Amino acid sequence: MKFARIGLPGAEVPALFHEGKYYSLAGVTTDIDAEFWESGGPAESAAALASGSLPELSADDTRLGAPITRPSSVICVGMNYAAHAAESGSEPPAVPIIFHKAPNTVVGPYDDVAIPRGSSKTDWEVELGVVIGKRASYLGSPAEADEYIAGFVNVNDLSEREFQLEISGGQWSKGKSCAGFCPTGPLLVTPGELDHGNLRLRSWVNGEPRQDSSTSDLIFDVNTIIYQLSQYLVLEPGDLICTGTPEGVALSGRFPYLKAGDVVEIEVAGLGRQRQEFTEA
Numbered sequence: 710m711k712f713a714r715i716g717l718p719g720a721e722v723p724a725l726f727h728e729g730k731y732y733s734l735a736g737v738t739t740d741i742d743a744e745f746w747e748s749g750g751p752a753e754s755a756a757a758l759a760s761g762s763l764p765e766l767s768a769d770d771t772r773l774g775a776p777i778t779r780p781s782s783v784i785c786v787g788m789n790y791a792a793h794a795a796e797s798g799s800e801p802p803a804v805p806i807i808f809h810k811a812p813n814t815v816v817g818p819y820d821d822v823a824i825p826r827g828s829s830k831t832d833w834e835v836e837l838g839v840v841i842g843k844r845a846s847y848l849g850s851p852a853e854a855d856e857y858i859a860g861f862v863n864v865n866d867l868s869e870r871e872f873q874l875e876i877s878g879g880q881w882s883k884g885k886s887c888a889g890f891c892p893t894g895p896l897l898v899t900p901g902e903l904d905h906g907n908l909r910l911r912s913w914v915n916g917e918p919r920q921d922s923s924t925s926d927l928i929f930d931v932n933t934i935i936y937q938l939s940q941y942l943v944l945e946p947g948d949l950i951c952t953g954t955p956e957g958v959a960l961s962g963r964f965p966y967l968k969a970g971d972v973v974e975i976e977v978a979g980l981g982r983q984r985q986e987f988t989e990a
Contacts, residue, residue, distance in 0.1 A: 732763035789953025814891035834954035838864035854935035922955030
Protein backbone atom coordinates (compact mmCIF):
# COMPACT_ATOMS: atom_id res chain seq x y z
CA MET A 710 0.00 0.00 0.00
CA LYS A 711 0.94 3.62 -0.50
CA PHE A 712 -0.01 6.31 2.00
CA ALA A 713 0.02 10.09 1.67
CA ARG A 714 -1.23 13.20 3.48
CA ILE A 715 -2.92 15.99 1.52
CA GLY A 716 -3.66 19.56 2.55
CA LEU A 717 -2.22 22.69 4.12
CA PRO A 718 0.36 22.37 6.92
CA GLY A 719 -1.37 21.26 10.10
CA ALA A 720 -4.57 20.35 8.23
CA GLU A 721 -3.47 17.38 6.13
CA VAL A 722 -5.95 14.60 5.37
CA PRO A 723 -4.60 11.03 5.54
CA ALA A 724 -4.92 9.28 2.20
CA LEU A 725 -4.35 6.01 0.41
CA PHE A 726 -2.83 6.16 -3.07
CA HIS A 727 -4.09 3.34 -5.31
CA GLU A 728 -3.91 2.93 -9.09
CA GLY A 729 -3.21 6.60 -9.67
CA LYS A 730 -5.92 7.94 -7.37
CA TYR A 731 -5.97 9.29 -3.82
CA TYR A 732 -8.63 8.08 -1.38
CA SER A 733 -9.45 9.76 1.92
CA LEU A 734 -8.74 7.78 5.08
CA ALA A 735 -10.48 10.34 7.29
CA GLY A 736 -13.12 7.75 8.16
CA VAL A 737 -10.47 5.23 9.13
CA THR A 738 -7.91 7.28 11.05
CA THR A 739 -7.27 10.81 12.18
CA ASP A 740 -3.73 10.73 10.74
CA ILE A 741 -0.76 8.62 9.67
CA ASP A 742 0.74 8.60 13.15
CA ALA A 743 1.90 6.23 15.88
CA GLU A 744 -1.66 5.21 16.74
CA PHE A 745 -2.32 4.34 13.08
CA TRP A 746 0.53 1.83 13.05
CA GLU A 747 -0.21 0.45 16.52
CA SER A 748 -3.93 -0.07 15.95
CA GLY A 749 -3.79 -2.00 12.67
CA GLY A 750 -4.38 1.03 10.46
CA PRO A 751 -2.92 -0.47 7.28
CA ALA A 752 -5.15 -3.55 7.44
CA GLU A 753 -8.23 -1.43 8.16
CA SER A 754 -7.33 0.85 5.26
CA ALA A 755 -6.98 -2.10 2.89
CA ALA A 756 -10.35 -3.46 3.98
CA ALA A 757 -12.02 -0.07 3.48
CA LEU A 758 -10.52 0.23 -0.01
CA ALA A 759 -11.70 -3.25 -0.95
CA SER A 760 -15.22 -2.45 0.24
CA GLY A 761 -15.38 0.69 -1.88
CA SER A 762 -16.12 2.89 1.13
CA LEU A 763 -13.23 5.32 0.72
CA PRO A 764 -14.13 8.63 -0.99
CA GLU A 765 -11.80 9.79 -3.74
CA LEU A 766 -9.71 12.91 -3.15
CA SER A 767 -8.52 15.36 -5.76
CA ALA A 768 -4.83 16.15 -5.36
CA ASP A 769 -4.80 18.63 -8.25
CA ASP A 770 -3.38 21.96 -7.08
CA THR A 771 -3.44 20.66 -3.51
CA ARG A 772 -0.37 20.47 -1.32
CA LEU A 773 1.08 17.06 -0.56
CA GLY A 774 2.43 17.00 2.96
CA ALA A 775 4.90 14.56 4.41
CA PRO A 776 3.23 11.11 4.43
CA ILE A 777 3.81 10.81 8.20
CA THR A 778 3.02 13.13 11.07
CA ARG A 779 5.84 14.62 13.10
CA PRO A 780 7.71 11.60 14.50
CA SER A 781 9.00 11.32 18.05
CA SER A 782 12.51 10.92 16.64
CA VAL A 783 14.38 11.40 13.36
CA ILE A 784 17.50 9.26 13.54
CA CYS A 785 20.12 9.43 10.80
CA VAL A 786 23.04 7.28 9.72
CA GLY A 787 26.16 9.05 8.52
CA MET A 788 28.83 7.89 6.07
CA ASN A 789 26.79 4.83 5.10
CA TYR A 790 28.02 4.68 1.49
CA ALA A 791 31.75 4.05 1.03
CA ALA A 792 32.07 6.51 -1.86
CA HIS A 793 30.38 9.27 0.17
CA ALA A 794 32.69 8.61 3.11
CA ALA A 795 35.62 8.94 0.72
CA GLU A 796 34.41 12.24 -0.77
CA SER A 797 33.99 13.51 2.80
CA GLY A 798 37.61 12.61 3.59
CA SER A 799 36.74 9.71 5.90
CA GLU A 800 37.27 5.98 6.02
CA PRO A 801 34.16 3.76 5.87
CA PRO A 802 32.91 3.35 9.45
CA ALA A 803 33.25 0.08 11.35
CA VAL A 804 29.96 0.70 13.17
CA PRO A 805 26.98 2.89 12.19
CA ILE A 806 27.50 6.61 12.82
CA ILE A 807 24.30 7.95 14.36
CA PHE A 808 22.98 11.49 14.77
CA HIS A 809 19.59 13.12 15.27
CA LYS A 810 17.61 15.69 13.34
CA ALA A 811 14.93 17.69 15.11
CA PRO A 812 11.50 16.11 14.41
CA ASN A 813 10.08 19.51 13.40
CA THR A 814 12.35 19.48 10.32
CA VAL A 815 9.95 17.03 8.62
CA VAL A 816 8.06 18.93 5.90
CA GLY A 817 6.31 18.17 2.63
CA PRO A 818 8.13 16.92 -0.45
CA TYR A 819 7.40 20.04 -2.51
CA ASP A 820 7.61 22.70 0.20
CA ASP A 821 10.05 25.58 -0.27
CA VAL A 822 13.06 25.51 2.05
CA ALA A 823 14.82 28.64 3.33
CA ILE A 824 18.60 28.83 3.26
CA PRO A 825 19.44 29.31 6.96
CA ARG A 826 20.62 32.72 8.11
CA GLY A 827 24.40 32.87 8.00
CA SER A 828 24.64 29.77 5.82
CA SER A 829 27.21 29.43 3.06
CA LYS A 830 27.25 25.63 2.85
CA THR A 831 23.71 24.27 2.53
CA ASP A 832 23.86 20.81 0.93
CA TRP A 833 21.46 18.19 -0.46
CA GLU A 834 21.35 14.45 0.39
CA VAL A 835 18.96 11.94 -1.20
CA GLU A 836 18.24 9.07 1.20
CA LEU A 837 16.02 6.07 1.76
CA GLY A 838 13.91 6.70 4.85
CA VAL A 839 12.48 3.91 7.01
CA VAL A 840 9.38 4.41 9.15
CA ILE A 841 9.05 2.24 12.26
CA GLY A 842 5.77 0.37 12.73
CA LYS A 843 6.02 -0.87 16.30
CA ARG A 844 8.14 -0.36 19.40
CA ALA A 845 11.59 -1.87 18.96
CA SER A 846 14.08 -2.47 21.74
CA TYR A 847 16.93 -4.99 22.02
CA LEU A 848 16.16 -6.99 18.89
CA GLY A 849 17.81 -10.40 18.87
CA SER A 850 19.13 -10.21 15.31
CA PRO A 851 18.93 -8.13 12.11
CA ALA A 852 16.51 -10.70 10.69
CA GLU A 853 13.91 -9.62 13.26
CA ALA A 854 13.90 -6.06 11.95
CA ASP A 855 11.50 -6.78 9.08
CA GLU A 856 8.51 -7.03 11.41
CA TYR A 857 9.20 -3.55 12.81
CA ILE A 858 9.12 -1.69 9.49
CA ALA A 859 5.95 0.24 8.64
CA GLY A 860 7.23 1.43 5.29
CA PHE A 861 9.71 3.44 3.27
CA VAL A 862 9.89 7.09 2.22
CA ASN A 863 12.03 9.39 0.10
CA VAL A 864 14.00 11.84 2.30
CA ASN A 865 16.25 14.81 1.60
CA ASP A 866 18.63 14.97 4.57
CA LEU A 867 19.53 18.62 4.06
CA SER A 868 22.69 19.77 5.82
CA GLU A 869 24.53 22.99 6.57
CA ARG A 870 28.13 21.82 6.46
CA GLU A 871 29.73 24.75 8.32
CA PHE A 872 27.21 24.37 11.15
CA GLN A 873 27.67 20.58 11.07
CA LEU A 874 31.45 20.28 10.87
CA GLU A 875 33.17 23.57 11.64
CA ILE A 876 31.12 25.17 14.44
CA SER A 877 29.36 22.02 15.61
CA GLY A 878 30.90 21.68 19.05
CA GLY A 879 31.66 18.07 18.21
CA GLN A 880 28.32 16.73 17.00
CA TRP A 881 26.32 17.09 13.81
CA SER A 882 22.75 17.98 14.79
CA LYS A 883 23.33 21.75 14.65
CA GLY A 884 23.91 21.46 10.91
CA LYS A 885 21.04 19.04 10.36
CA SER A 886 18.13 20.64 12.22
CA CYS A 887 17.49 23.94 10.47
CA ALA A 888 13.89 24.70 9.53
CA GLY A 889 12.57 22.48 6.74
CA PHE A 890 15.72 20.34 6.59
CA CYS A 891 13.91 16.99 6.24
CA PRO A 892 11.54 17.03 3.23
CA THR A 893 9.78 13.66 3.29
CA GLY A 894 7.60 11.84 0.76
CA PRO A 895 5.54 12.15 -1.36
CA LEU A 896 4.49 8.56 -0.53
CA LEU A 897 5.03 6.02 2.20
CA VAL A 898 5.23 2.56 0.61
CA THR A 899 4.68 -0.49 2.79
CA PRO A 900 7.07 -3.47 2.85
CA GLY A 901 6.52 -6.09 0.18
CA GLU A 902 5.89 -3.53 -2.57
CA LEU A 903 9.58 -2.92 -3.28
CA ASP A 904 13.03 -4.38 -2.69
CA HIS A 905 14.56 -1.93 -0.24
CA GLY A 906 17.96 -3.54 -0.74
CA ASN A 907 18.17 -2.51 -4.38
CA LEU A 908 16.62 0.91 -4.99
CA ARG A 909 18.11 3.54 -7.25
CA LEU A 910 18.70 6.95 -5.61
CA ARG A 911 19.21 10.10 -7.67
CA SER A 912 19.40 13.85 -7.18
CA TRP A 913 19.51 16.91 -9.43
CA VAL A 914 20.28 20.59 -8.81
CA ASN A 915 18.74 23.01 -11.31
CA GLY A 916 18.18 20.03 -13.61
CA GLU A 917 21.82 18.90 -13.53
CA PRO A 918 22.53 15.35 -12.25
CA ARG A 919 24.32 15.05 -8.93
CA GLN A 920 23.84 11.69 -7.16
CA ASP A 921 23.14 8.33 -8.78
CA SER A 922 23.56 5.18 -6.72
CA SER A 923 21.69 2.23 -5.21
CA THR A 924 20.78 1.07 -1.73
CA SER A 925 22.66 -2.12 -2.63
CA ASP A 926 25.78 -0.03 -1.90
CA LEU A 927 24.82 0.68 1.72
CA ILE A 928 27.57 -0.27 4.16
CA PHE A 929 24.97 -1.09 6.84
CA ASP A 930 21.68 -2.29 5.36
CA VAL A 931 18.23 -1.44 6.68
CA ASN A 932 17.92 -4.52 8.90
CA THR A 933 21.36 -4.01 10.42
CA ILE A 934 20.60 -0.36 11.14
CA ILE A 935 17.35 -1.14 12.97
CA TYR A 936 18.98 -3.97 14.92
CA GLN A 937 21.94 -1.78 15.90
CA LEU A 938 19.76 1.16 16.92
CA SER A 939 17.57 -1.08 19.08
CA GLN A 940 20.58 -1.98 21.22
CA TYR A 941 21.06 1.64 22.28
CA LEU A 942 17.68 3.36 22.13
CA VAL A 943 13.98 2.60 21.88
CA LEU A 944 12.37 3.05 18.48
CA GLU A 945 8.73 4.11 18.62
CA PRO A 946 5.98 3.68 16.01
CA GLY A 947 6.19 6.47 13.46
CA ASP A 948 9.88 7.18 14.06
CA LEU A 949 11.88 8.01 10.94
CA ILE A 950 15.33 6.58 10.16
CA CYS A 951 17.38 8.20 7.39
CA THR A 952 19.78 5.55 6.15
CA GLY A 953 22.55 7.65 4.57
CA THR A 954 23.38 9.34 1.29
CA PRO A 955 25.61 8.31 -1.64
CA GLU A 956 28.37 10.38 -3.22
CA GLY A 957 27.63 13.49 -5.28
CA VAL A 958 26.97 16.20 -2.69
CA ALA A 959 28.46 19.69 -2.49
CA LEU A 960 30.69 18.62 0.43
CA SER A 961 32.77 16.74 -2.16
CA GLY A 962 34.06 20.04 -3.52
CA ARG A 963 32.89 19.12 -7.02
CA PHE A 964 29.70 21.21 -6.91
CA PRO A 965 28.66 24.57 -5.45
CA TYR A 966 26.55 24.72 -2.32
CA LEU A 967 22.92 25.77 -2.58
CA LYS A 968 21.73 29.36 -2.79
CA ALA A 969 18.35 31.08 -2.93
CA GLY A 970 16.66 30.34 -6.25
CA ASP A 971 18.17 26.89 -6.67
CA VAL A 972 15.88 23.90 -7.24
CA VAL A 973 16.72 20.45 -5.91
CA GLU A 974 14.98 17.29 -7.02
CA ILE A 975 15.55 13.88 -5.45
CA GLU A 976 14.14 10.47 -6.26
CA VAL A 977 14.21 7.00 -4.73
CA ALA A 978 12.83 4.36 -7.09
CA GLY A 979 9.28 3.39 -6.19
CA LEU A 980 8.90 6.21 -3.66
CA GLY A 981 8.35 9.19 -5.94
CA ARG A 982 10.28 12.37 -6.66
CA GLN A 983 10.61 15.49 -4.53
CA ARG A 984 11.24 19.08 -5.58
CA GLN A 985 12.34 21.94 -3.35
CA GLU A 986 12.96 25.55 -4.31
CA PHE A 987 15.36 27.33 -1.96
CA THR A 988 14.56 30.81 -0.69
CA GLU A 989 16.08 33.51 1.50
CA ALA A 990 15.46 33.03 5.22
